[in-house]
Amino acid sequence: MRPARNIVLYGDCISLMQRLPDGSVDFILTDPPYLVRYRDRLGRTVANDANGDWLKPAFAEMYRVLKPGGLAVSFYGWNKVDAFMDAWRHAGFCIAGHLVFHKAYASSQRFLRHTHEQAYLLAKGPAVAPQSPLADVLSWDSTGNRLHPTQKSLRPLEDIIRSFTRPGDLVLDPFCGSGSTLVAARRCGRDFLGIELERRHHMTASLRAHAALP
Numbered sequence: 001m002r003p004a005r006n007i008v009l010y011g012d013c014i015s016l017m018q019r020l021p022d023g024s025v026d027f028i029l030t031d032p033p034y035l036v037r038y039r040d041r042l043g044r045t046v047a048n049d050a051n052g053d054w055l056k057p058a059f060a061e062m063y064r065v066l067k068p069g070g071l072a073v074s075f076y077g078w079n080k081v082d083a084f085m086d087a088w089r090h091a092g093f094c095i096a097g098h099l100v101f102h103k104a105y106a107s108s109q110r111f112l113r114h115t116h117e118q119a120y121l122l123a124k125g126p127a128v129a130p131q132s133p134l135a136d137v138l139s140w141d142s143t144g145n146r147l148h149p150t151q152k153s154l155r156p157l158e159d160i161i162r163s164f165t166r167p168g169d170l171v172l173d174p175f176c177g178s179g180s181t182l183v184a185a186r187r188c189g190r191d192f193l194g195i196e197l198e199r200r201h202h203m204t205a206s207l208r209a210h211a212a213l214p
Contacts, residue, residue: 003065005170008182008194008209010202013174014054016195017061025065025193026169027072029160029181031152032058034077044149047198052080055087062174063091063124071096071164072122075152088122097121101140101156116140117152134163147204148178157184165190179205186212 003020033049048054059074066072072093076084088095099119106113117140138156145151157180161171167189173181176194178201185192192209196202 003170003193005191005193006186006209006213008176008179008196008202008206010196010199012197013195014057014061017058017065017174020061020065022064023067023070024170025172026067026070027161027165027190028062028066028070028172028174029073029157029184030062030173030175031075031150031177031181032175034075035080035083036077038149040145040149042149046149052083052087055083056090058174059087059091059093062172063093065172066124068125069127070124071127072124073099073119073160073164074122075117075119078118084120088120093122093124095120096123096127098136099134099160100137101153102137103140103142105142130163132163134159143180147208148201151178152180154180154184154187157181158188161185161188161190176205177201179208182209183212 003024009016033046035052038046038049101117103115106115108114138159141153141155143151143153161184170191170193171185172193174195176182176196179194182192182194182205194205196205
């Protein structure tokens with residue numbers, strides 16, 4: 001049985017991924033909650049950002065559904081890296097690399113001006129490196145977070161997808177938010193499978209992703 005393609009599922013990603021066959025996804029690119037009780041300037045929050053009960057079971061399912069030798073890229077909160085690293089290693093992932101996304105602006109500041117995002121490249125067992133490796137520092141375009149409080153930039157997501165996948169591959173994002181990963185996948189000629197817990201973001205992701213379909 002193959003998972004559905006080019007669809008955005010509504011609900012809890014753990015229970016929905018449990019319905020997917022082992023090794024049925026080619027690549028994972030996701031931006032999960034950072035466990036920091038995030039609240040933006042407009043008062044918007046992120047679901048499940050107040051506790052990490054979902055962290056290990058979600059990444060365990062991601063590991064299971066990813067094909068052997070597959071790769072995943074996960075954004076994370078820098079001040080919760082120990083929790084994320086524990087979840088990744090507990091699932092079975094090997095750490096294959098680290099990505100930094102440089103911003104021309106500060107998203108916030110306290111002791112430091114925060115001018116970057118970050119993500120880890122994770123591997124499920126031995127993985128084949130791309131012929132032309134991606135730079136580990138990528139530029140970042142401001143989205144203004146118009147559609148989601150932590151909306152990600154399309155350009156670096158497209159760079160990642162092109163580097164680590166082939167046309168027709170299935171890209172999974174179990175925390176798809178406003179659907180940026182899904183749009184980037186379609187713009188690169190890849191199929192997508194998104195999952196989103198919050199109804200308003202599920203609607204946004206569905207509309208954006210299907211507008212990107214040929």
